[in-house]
Amino acid sequence: MPLRHFLTTQDYSRAEIDALLDEAAAFKRSPLGRQMAGKSIALLFFNPSMRTRTSFELGAFQLGGHAVVLSPGKDAWPIAFAPGEVMDGEAEEHVAEVARVLSRYVDLIAVRAFPKFKDWAEDREDRVIKAFARYATVPVINMETITHPCQELAHALALRERLGNLQNRKYVLTWTYHPRPLNTAVANSALLIATKLGMDVTLLCPTPDYVLDERYMQAGYENAKASGGSLKVSHDIEEAYRGAHVVYAKSWGALPYFGRWDEEKPIREAYRHFIVDEAKMALTDHGLFSHCLPLRRNVKATDAVMDAPYCFAIDEAENRLHVQKAVMTSLLGQP
Amino acid sequence: MPLRHFLTTQDYSRAEIDALLDEAAAFKRSPLGRQMAGKSIALLFFNPSMRTRTSFELGAFQLGGHAVVLSPGKDAWPIAFAPGEVMDGEAEEHVAEVARVLSRYVDLIAVRAFPKFKDWAEDREDRVIKAFARYATVPVINMETITHPCQELAHALALRERLGNLQNRKYVLTWTYHPRPLNTAVANSALLIATKLGMDVTLLCPTPDYVLDERYMQAGYENAKASGGSLKVSHDIEEAYRGAHVVYAKSWGALPYFGRWDEEKPIREAYRHFIVDEAKMALTDHGLFSHCLPLRRNVKATDAVMDAPYCFAIDEAENRLHVQKAVMTSLLGQP
Amino acid sequence: MPLRHFLTTQDYSRAEIDALLDEAAAFKRSPLGRQMAGKSIALLFFNPSMRTRTSFELGAFQLGGHAVVLSPGKDAWPIAFAPGEVMDGEAEEHVAEVARVLSRYVDLIAVRAFPKFKDWAEDREDRVIKAFARYATVPVINMETITHPCQELAHALALRERLGNLQNRKYVLTWTYHPRPLNTAVANSALLIATKLGMDVTLLCPTPDYVLDERYMQAGYENAKASGGSLKVSHDIEEAYRGAHVVYAKSWGALPYFGRWDEEKPIREAYRHFIVDEAKMALTDHGLFSHCLPLRRNVKATDAVMDAPYCFAIDEAENRLHVQKAVMTSLLGQP
Numbered sequence A, B, C: 001m002p003l004r005h006f007l008t009t010q011d012y013s014r015a016e017i018d019a020l021l022d023e024a025a026a027f028k029r030s031p032l033g034r035q036m037a038g039k040s041i042a043l044l045f046f047n048p049s050m051r052t053r054t055s056f057e058l059g060a061f062q063l064g065g066h067a068v069v070l071s072p073g074k075d076a077w078p079i080a081f082a083p084g085e086v087m088d089g090e091a092e093e094h095v096a097e098v099a100r101v102l103s104r105y106v107d108l109i110a111v112r113a114f115p116k117f118k119d120w121a122e123d124r125e126d127r128v129i130k131a132f133a134r135y136a137t138v139p140v141i142n143m144e145t146i147t148h149p150c151q152e153l154a155h156a157l158a159l160r161e162r163l164g165n166l167q168n169r170k171y172v173l174t175w176t177y178h179p180r181p182l183n184t185a186v187a188n189s190a191l192l193i194a195t196k197l198g199m200d201v202t203l204l205c206p207t208p209d210y211v212l213d214e215r216y217m218q219a220g221y222e223n224a225k226a227s228g229g230s231l232k233v234s235h236d237i238e239e240a241y242r243g244a245h246v247v248y249a250k251s252w253g254a255l256p257y258f259g260r261w262d263e264e265k266p267i268r269e270a271y272r273h274f275i276v277d278e279a280k281m282a283l284t285d286h287g288l289f290s291h292c293l294p295l296r297r298n299v300k301a302t303d304a305v306m307d308a309p310y311c312f313a314i315d316e317a318e319n320r321l322h323v324q325k326a327v328m329t330s331l332l333g334q335p
Helices: A014-029 A051-062 A095-105 A127-135 A149-163 A185-196 A214-227 A237-241 A261-269 A313-332 B014-029 B051-062 B095-105 B127-135 B149-163 B185-196 B214-227 B237-241 B261-269 B313-332 C014-029 C051-062 C095-105 C127-135 C149-163 C185-196 C214-227 C237-241 C261-269 C313-332
Strands: A040-045 A066-070 A108-112 A140-142 A170-175 A200-204 A230-234 A246-250 A288-291 B040-045 B066-070 B108-112 B140-142 B170-175 B200-204 B230-234 B246-250 B288-291 C040-045 C066-070 C108-112 C140-142 C170-175 C200-204 C230-234 C246-250 C288-291
Touching: A014 A149, A014 A185, A014 A313, A040 A051, A040 A095, A040 C051, A051 A066, A051 A313, A051 B040, A051 B066, A051 B095, A066 C051, A095 A108, A095 A127, A095 C051, A095 C313, A108 A127, A108 A313, A127 A140, A140 A149, A140 A313, A149 A185, A149 A246, A149 A288, A149 A313, A170 A185, A170 A237, A185 A200, A185 A214, A185 A246, A200 A214, A200 A237, A214 A230, A288 A313, A313 B095, B014 B149, B014 B185, B014 B313, B040 B051, B040 B095, B051 B066, B051 B313, B051 C040, B051 C066, B051 C095, B095 B108, B095 B127, B108 B127, B108 B313, B127 B140, B140 B149, B140 B313, B149 B185, B149 B246, B149 B288, B149 B313, B170 B185, B170 B237, B185 B200, B185 B214, B185 B246, B200 B237, B214 B230, B288 B313, B313 C095, C014 C149, C014 C185, C014 C313, C040 C051, C040 C095, C051 C066, C051 C313, C095 C108, C095 C127, C108 C127, C108 C313, C127 C140, C140 C149, C140 C313, C149 C185, C149 C246, C149 C288, C149 C313, C170 C185, C170 C237, C185 C200, C185 C214, C185 C246, C200 C214, C200 C237, C214 C230, C288 C313
Parallel strands: A040 A066, A040 A108, A108 A140, A170 A200, A170 A246, A200 A230, A246 A288, B040 B066, B040 B108, B108 B140, B170 B200, B170 B246, B200 B230, B246 B288, C040 C066, C040 C108, C108 C140, C170 C200, C170 C246, C200 C230, C246 C288
Antiparallel strands: none
């Protein structure tokens, strides 16, 4: 029986996702335990982190375990990933050894590895975490690569807390402006989880260039079909916001311009008005708002929106702690 | 009832300071406990640290708790602090979110944020830690900004250990040379705590340009009045050292030249002779010596002084561990 | 009675080494305990680390203790080491204070400090760790300087696991190519431990320029004499591999060219064929292979060798965890 990882929620059934959320809610009510006594997790960060690192580290601690935080290329050796590579470049070590050795030390390996933003055809292969999953002999957890499944669970738990039944609630995933081209991971993830949970999802973005990768669009359509929800794309701000129960914001770079960001920059600049503000939120049906954080205030959403009672970004961030405990203990409990 | 922080000893009465020192002395006698079992503290370092980080991390561990160490801008996201800021610069995240999210994860937040050394009018507002204190919903601890209250307590505990009653003992805070303009934080702090504890304090510095900010001078005069101590400024090395019971050394940049350090550099160079050496210490009344560390040997104090039995810098550094446990458990015990 | 450190296995008798290995084997069978409850270790990394840092940090955790990880010059202050130094350069702090202060906080200090690769006459003095050992009042552990004794123990434990009795087994330490001149530490260490354990050791390297420092060659000859083993140098690949029971690979820079690496580079380039491959391993007597890691695949050893059942590099890496627990608890148990 193959080892089970937590790489994407698409590998988990609706029932399994619900069970993880139930377990997370239980950890939220009762945060301390011994479920990870003597156990450990390696947190490998190829990119910065605040919430993810803190919540995993504390989650392990609160259950009696320990997290080791490693930054390959900074405080640890740079790593090669290609099979058969003749390693005469920068990398001192191959993922085959890193994953196998860490598997001897720790009980879980979690990896954050953002795209390199040069070539989407390569980045969409998600090679770093797949390589860890191939060589590791302990479960591997995705801490954000080209999807962000831990964020999905935290978001879903917060939605459940605020709305109860999510079936056919109107959910708007809106692109927003950001001075830099950002990862599509959280946008892909929002689309996956909202369709999986049966919501009526509108992906709002300035032009077709900002639609997400077809892999995630297709998965969203299939999820929606299975869950009784729906998915559509809109470029009309007013139509998208009107009657929404949830607005979730994220910025990302347009995939057709991937790696040619200088060309995309002036296009992106023209869409600063996608900022989430009170006027747009007034179009919703008492809509809730959230964002995965970090968020640039008054660029992606205004102060008024961030500080409104309908903003649940802080709750969602808190839930990272609870859902990750559920993921860790679930993976550790494999037969 | 507002949340109590530990931002400056000026917010604490003499009786409260004495109680913290008593508690610290108790931790020194009996270092292990469960007072922080399941509790956690976030240590945010905007600047390097050795003693502060080690002592907080171990203090939490020895009481059953856990410290998460974060370096915003290095391994975590850079942070914006101004209210209402349109965040289209470097910062990816606002302190409003950082402080609120961390407050959901941890029980205490500690912050080190040195001045930027460009504009004293701005740096003296101490905006970073004040912003954390404003947005956090858990107590905030100052790990050095423009004062260093944890160092004050460690210093005070060491003074009490060596001298017993401190009332009207002659205390010299001497400026020393350092190749770079340094923070006034520890100097401000030494002045605050020594006057609060009733000592007769002489601030020895080369010229009036090296006198500390009027806020701290004024607080020192008021503390001295309340405690029966005294405070005066001297530019005469021999007069200052003569009869001293304690010499505390620190280097700092002259405030009138703040941000124009090229102009101050040749002035500072002329005062290398402020180094603490055996000849100066011989003028004291069997005087003790200390420094907050890190210290440049043979620049700020000679090897002979650092290695003399009257030097208690190592004891003072050790006391960081004990006083910080007292601060953490005191803040956690709030009603 | 002077404090005992773990700086080199040469300070430990054969019986003491065997006792450490027995203790390590016991920890491998039973990894969790309370032997370090309330105890702590400072891990000072002047250079990157993955295995060393993870295994020490987890070793302490699994025995109830805590490791504080410090990177002087990055997240902590840069340090001066010379006695009597007038510290007006980069260093903010002298090892005298660092070692004394850390000794007040923690129960053990571990140091990684690679050579600077400029001047071997200076690097071979191993001043950094010696300075820590001189000033510290707690035991100091070598995490790799110009030897790597923790790696030695992990290697020895893996050899014992695979071969049982090591006496007069043929052991080949082979130089391999690497694009950069590397530290001789692990090579020195392999030579020390293999001769100490009574093996018949061949040091295989391209030319006499690649022979190790006379200090370690001499110690190897003396060890071999005492243990009934042997040590010889060979530049003949086929002769060296033939009949070998163990092949251990490492790359290092040629000492006569130390600091003049541009001159050594073309020489080194001519010896890429020292790579460990299946053809060479076929010359051995069912020989085992290992490397300390990190290893550049297809530069130092081929994929086929690394993935072969006779490769025990992963076991050796795992053993770091077990042997370091033995070292830590042994040092903590000093009278």
